[in-house]
Amino acid sequence: MSGRIVVFGAGGRAGRRAVAEAVGRGHRVTAVVRDPRTYRDLSGDGVSLVAGDVTRAESVAELAAGHDAAINAAGRLDMPSTEFYVSAAHALLDGLARAGVGRLVLVGIGSTLETAPGVAVHDAPGFPEEARAFSLGHTAELDVLRAARTDLDWLVLAPPPVVLDDEAPRTGRYRTGDHRVLPSADGASGFSYADLAVALIDEIESPKHHRSLIAVAA
Template sequence: MSGIVIFGAGGRAGRAVTAEARGRGHRVTAVVRDPSKYGDLEATGVSLVRGDVTDAERTFSIVRGHDAAVCAVTPFSGPQQDFSALDPEFFVKAVDALLAGLAEAGVPRLVTIGLFANLKGADGRLIMDDPSLFPAHIRPFAAAHTAGLHRLREQDGPVDWLMLTPPALLEADGPRTGRYRTGGETAPPMSARLSYADLAVAVIDEIETPRHHRTRIAVFNLS
């Protein structure tokens, strides 16, 4: 049994990863902004704590004694997403704090959830740069996410990181099949889909048996 810290455990991806980790017998610490809103997570036997993913000192105190961390955070606290108020450095700050905190605590593995918008399309352009595929008003969020990916790639510290990037079509209520495919920097076909449950399978697989190191990969299923 491993100890896994999940930042952003209250969101869809975070909840799915929490459930998958618990189902495999791992000890889980779920990190959320406001624990009073997520009592249902604690009821599943998860240790629920308050945390800010951009705070390196707090990250260190949370991750000590664990074997891996998962980052499934978003800067938004609810469905009303005000992109005008988005901090463009949010994901960069998160990466800096996570890598510093994990390194200091001696936690060797970090798995983060990526965004399909910075995968490449068939023409070699990033999806986010093609207005026919990606809405312009969401581009600031994609740019912020991409900045976080660049920051990860710049690091040469002790933490072995991996970013798993799901397709555009993520199914909240899709079944857990236990199957998924992986790819590289090019986006899978637009028909590709993935359930949050199978995204969580891929995350925990990469914690239990790491196969990809210091890179970003696509993860998806095809209909």
């Protein structure tokens, strides 16, 4: 059944793929970016391209009104990672509640997944400090979501801690696990943004995981 999905961060690689996957399944999508003039190629049948700020609850509430679900694929490199992701988490919790949206699926990052109890990928010796700081922003976002007293059914989907393939075609196949890094499957080589988008829209159409961090991989 088709519905209305608002995608924050629609101009990035994950966001673009999510928009395309949703439209391909017959959903109507509101694609939210900071400057629509930069992303005019996103416009098309089934897509409304709008300006918005995922760190402002008022903006989230206004743009999400009338939608069935939301995806957050937004990221920023021009401000501290923790500041951005914490602000976005609070704004989404508040704004989506005001708008009456009950389902939120967020794009996570593989470096927050655990390799041992209490040990994330970004805790490994020698992990690049700049990348660790960015990853800790995602961890802080997750802490806000977990601590929230909310009716919002949220989910963070984290792909493997590798560079995702933006060129590989959609296969429609993927595996999910829990908060730990998924072991490599036989014959699997990397993971694509296209199949990450499949997992995102699947979790909106037929939610299987709730209020948790979930690994997704090929």
